[in-house]
Amino acid sequence: MNYKKKKVAIIGYGIEGQDVERYLKLKGAIVTILDQKNGDNYLSNLDKFDLIIRSPGVYPYKPELKNLNITTPTRIFFEEFKGKIIGVTGTKGKGTTSTLIYNILRSAGMSVYLGGNIGKPLLELLPKLTSKSYVIMEISSFQLIDLPISPDIAVVLNITSDHMDWHKNQNEYIDAKKNIVRFQKSSDWAVLNSEYKNSKNFGKETKANIIFFSKKTLDRKYKHQLILRGEHNLENIAAAVAVSNILNINKKIILNTVRKFKGLEHRLEFVKFFNEVGFFNDSFATGPQPTIAAIKSFTENETLILGGSDKGLDYKELGDVINKSNNIKNIILVGTTAKKIEKYISNKKIMIRDLGFTKMKDIVKEAFKISKHGYVVILSPASASFDMFENYKDRGNQFKEAVWNLS
DSSP, X not given: OOOXXXXXXXXXXXXXXXXXXXXXXHTTOEEEEEOGGGOTTTTTTGGGOSEEEEOTTSOTTOGGGTTSOEEOHHHHHHHHOOSEEEEEEOSBXXXXXXXXXXXXXXXXXXOEEEEESSSBOHHHHGGGOOTTOEEEEEOOHHHHTTOOOOOSEEEEOBOOOOOTTTSSSHHHXXXXXXXXXXXXXXXXXXEEETTSHHHHGGGGGOOSEEEEEOTTTSOGGGGSSOSSOOTTHHHHHHHHHHHXXXXXXXXXXXXXXXXXXXXXXXXXXXXXXXXXXXXXXOTTOOSHHHHXXXXXXXXXXXXXXXXXXXXXXXXXXXXXXXXXXXXXXXXEEESTTHHHHHTTOOOTTSEEEEXXXXXXXXXHHHHHHTOOTTOEEEEOXXXXXTTTSSSHHHHHHHHHHHHHTOO
């Protein structure tokens, strides 16, 4: 599209809003920023613009956005980039899988970039890219919900439940995800997790070649001598291996890269041992499923730190897993969801402490105090962070700082 002298409104001014603003100004567009910080009426008079760009955090079905010419930064990138896109979606594991695929392709000497929710902003990447480049893109339901284009290789991980405070319901969340395969061509590839019914069913939505993966069918050599912790990460490894095989990457390169991969910050990240107690930062666990995965990643006795701001999620399954666990000894509850989580915990052998909105340094001190030698302390909140912290990164960084300051 020719953007020169076009009047363009960008709704939302987060990282992607800022990225698309820079891009459009270079193209000669007349850009106006509309953000909810500007007041309740920030979406009035939208019909005076030639084009409206929705940032991912803005719900696309607001009444004010009906019957308007709307696009997104993600769609602009898909339309402008002439190389290959490998898109990764799922409820959890997107960042880990995307980064592992990127590392494997980079080790194989390919022209590859990591962009989107992880890595560089997409439109900032465009000047560096050629038709021979590959872009690994982590794509959320916020970006997929109105995207009419699908990637060349679509990776679908576990599809469970998330963002119920944003989506109308669970069906809308799953349907939004389906756009990652819905518009694929017969020459494309859909790489689907066969262990989850929702993910497996994506095969009915695509014309692409379908490959199923699972941790159960993953070759044994990819399960040993790993730095990456947690059985759930075997699903992410299986997805990355499947993509690498489609691209005919050398098997030795795949194996060596998988074994060297340390994972991502705030995803079951080892912090340190202190007086024979291990501390792990899993602040990225903003819903029950990744916390369940974290619980199952350890055979050691556990002290869990749970709770945060409420995204409208159901904690019954998490409660069931906790109640059946033999190695969870202590739970520290914090934040808005503390009581919501606690009502599902009935195992009387587990000691529970509700610390409310206590500072992180005091939460960590209490966790260490009640943990015996050989225990692991895991910050895996199963909740968002905004009631006490700026975001999950701030929460994780404060946890790590508090651990390092233990004495």
